[in-house]
Amino acid sequence: MSEQVLRYLQTNRDNLLEKLANFLKIPSVSTDSNHQQDIEKAANFIVTYLHEIGFDLAEKQPTNNYPLVYAEYNGAGPEAPTVLFYGHYDVQPADPLELWKSDPFQPEVRDGRLYARGASDDKGQVFMHLAVFEAFLKTEGKLPLNVKVCIEGEEEIGSESLYEILHAKKEQFAADFAVISDSGMVAKNQPTILYGLKGFTGLEITVTGPDHDLHSGMYGGAIRNPIMALSHILASMKDKEEVVTVEGFYDGVEPLTDDERAMMANAPSEDFAKAAGVDQTVSEKGYTAVEHTMGRPTFEVNGIFGGYQGEGTKTIIPSTATAKITCRLVPGQDPENVQQLLEDHIMKTAPAGVKVHVEKEKLSAKAYKVEPDHPLIKKAAEAYSKAFQAETVYVRMGGSIPVVEWIQALYGMPIVLLGFGTPEDRLHSPNESFPLDSFDKGMETIVYYWQAVGNQE
């Protein structure tokens, strides 16, 4: 029964890839306000697509910032279940540009991979769903279930508008369950059920010393150096054994069960060191790298800057130094509470002679976990296995998808994370890419899944 749908996807593969390329060419970078028009373009692309293939409703819903693409298909009839499908059309900045082998916004296929910013996160995965919708409608004339499409343009900047609209329009988004394709598999061609995600919080520290850069010869020895002060603060937050030393940080953390540790030990994991090009991995004292990335909270300094960064030497005591910090949280941790613990620690640790300002990340999220044996999860595992011809594994992951927490908290509907990214995709990095065979098998998985959970006639 699914043959003609799958055949459609195969026969039209080139057109679909070309269409995806056009989608990827739009530099819809949400962290940079100069890309406002590109954001609109990307949203329009999806609306037009859904109209063309026959969705009853497809529109850009205005927000305080970037538009949300909302669409509805009700052709499966009142008896059929309704799925809320979520994805995002915005992408991370492409910098540093000089490290890209090809233009991040001129998609290029090399060695069976499609290289472009957003190829995997998340335009590529969103497009697979659009293509599957097209295949069903162009062959069977209908989808096996009713669909509500929710594709936002602010995922990479915290999904603020989505958060507001989810609260404001509760019935609009009401559905029987949700499907999100913004995650990955533990290895290429290894179908993976993601039953746990990390929460997220962050803040920015700015240390201000002198009100202008000072000559280090005239003032060195009298004035506190803000970079050194910041270094003391940062070094006091995580030790060399990768243990976060902020008081209370681990309070309430749900411990890993022996079963989970066994499962994590057996889960096929990439070679982290090889993928990162380092000589060894490091992880929290008492935990393996896999356990730490999957099931323990993390603390990262994402960026730091202060003083002279140009050619040569400039003998100054700089006026300010800034560090950007984000944490990934596990079940049992409250993001706002963790954020407060971090701020308290920073203020307590700040040395005399400098002023410290902490800018709290506005949006944060709790961690997420589902029961691996939920029927909707089981059917997803079966669809995966059928398409990829391999047994599906169950894992937790270090990533955070705030919307997962919000949908769960607001609507209490089951959420299925149908992810197809691979560890080699280089999300958020130069040379992001997505394997073409994952593109094919991923669409096949989605076809099987809609049929499995949809109306069986």
Added chain:
Amino acid sequence: MSEQVLRYLQTNRDNLLEKLANFLKIPSVSTDSNHQQDIEKAANFIVTYLHEIGFDLAEKQPTNNYPLVYAEYNGAGPEAPTVLFYGHYDVQPADPLELWKSDPFQPEVRDGRLYARGASDDKGQVFMHLAVFEAFLKTEGKLPLNVKVCIEGEEEIGSESLYEILHAKKEQFAADFAVISDSGMVAKNQPTILYGLKGFTGLEITVTGPDHDLHSGMYGGAIRNPIMALSHILASMKDKEEVVTVEGFYDGVEPLTDDERAMMANAPSEDFAKAAGVDQTVSEKGYTAVEHTMGRPTFEVNGIFGGYQGEGTKTIIPSTATAKITCRLVPGQDPENVQQLLEDHIMKTAPAGVKVHVEKEKLSAKAYKVEPDHPLIKKAAEAYSKAFQAETVYVRMGGSIPVVEWIQALYGMPIVLLGFGTPEDRLHSPNESFPLDSFDKGMETIVYYWQAVGNQE
């Protein structure tokens, strides 16, 4: 006898200030290779000036980098002493530009101060000497002593070429003594004899973790964060009591005598905290801020950068982090040795999972000290007091002038630091300026000094 010289300077004050303005308008920034032509322009300005006022010889001497301005006046006759006058025509970068109240290269007088990059360091002070040469030659037709002029264009980038040329052309620079005006007074209108300067060394640390920026959700917990690694390294080099904790750093440091500590306690010192806009000063445990700045070694991080520095949040583990470090040294410390101690400490402290590269600053300098009661020093003190109508104080300072050490080491000639900068000049900072009355009294001091040390007929 000096009346007509002084009168000339007063009568021609406006012309001289306009001429100085033209000198300051040339953005001769040596740390930025884009300013090569401006460097040449600034050198040409001096050569032309010296020709016009009647120097026998004035030329740009080529180097591997920026030209050295060399000139000779031998009109005082074989009986008269010969002075080697040193200064520099290059300036520090002006960034951050947005903090300047007026264009750094469009000199502007506000409240009796001349605002421009280089107004004090060192174009303003160099120009005062040129103007005094002019005044003598235009009125008395001769200078009281023979002069060798040596004005370089690489002081702000380490004076590499000067170092080579001083070694290569020893007899060219041979003189009875040297005068350098590239320093300051402890307070405006407070004549100051600088009898000690600090040495200098530095290095740049680059910590490399993953070979590309990593998604903090996928790799956080497995990969060492280079910014955190760098923070641990930096924090281990100087403690919160401003004591450098690098093993051996203080070995051989010449201790401050009770006399010096008493003199430093009495020396009129600026209010460091007020000048820097901080709520309090900090200094090495056991030493006052004045003692630390004048007579104890210092360690400063001049700049730091790594990871994401743009708008908003980017959840990455960055690939690299870099810090620029310079130290000011005192008598008894060997720069190369200190540099090695720093590198050893850094390598020893570097945590597993990252690579650390140390780039050593090529040029460093030993500290400098002269006997306060040397006759050439005493005559300088008298000239100061006569011009500024105030008693001259004796101090050491935290600044470093490598050329001072080189001239001393190579030629063993006495060196007189005839500085006129004031603590409010904001050297190396936005809104650098120089007080106009220091300009007048400074030139007066130089006139008295040349007459005092020159040929008395």
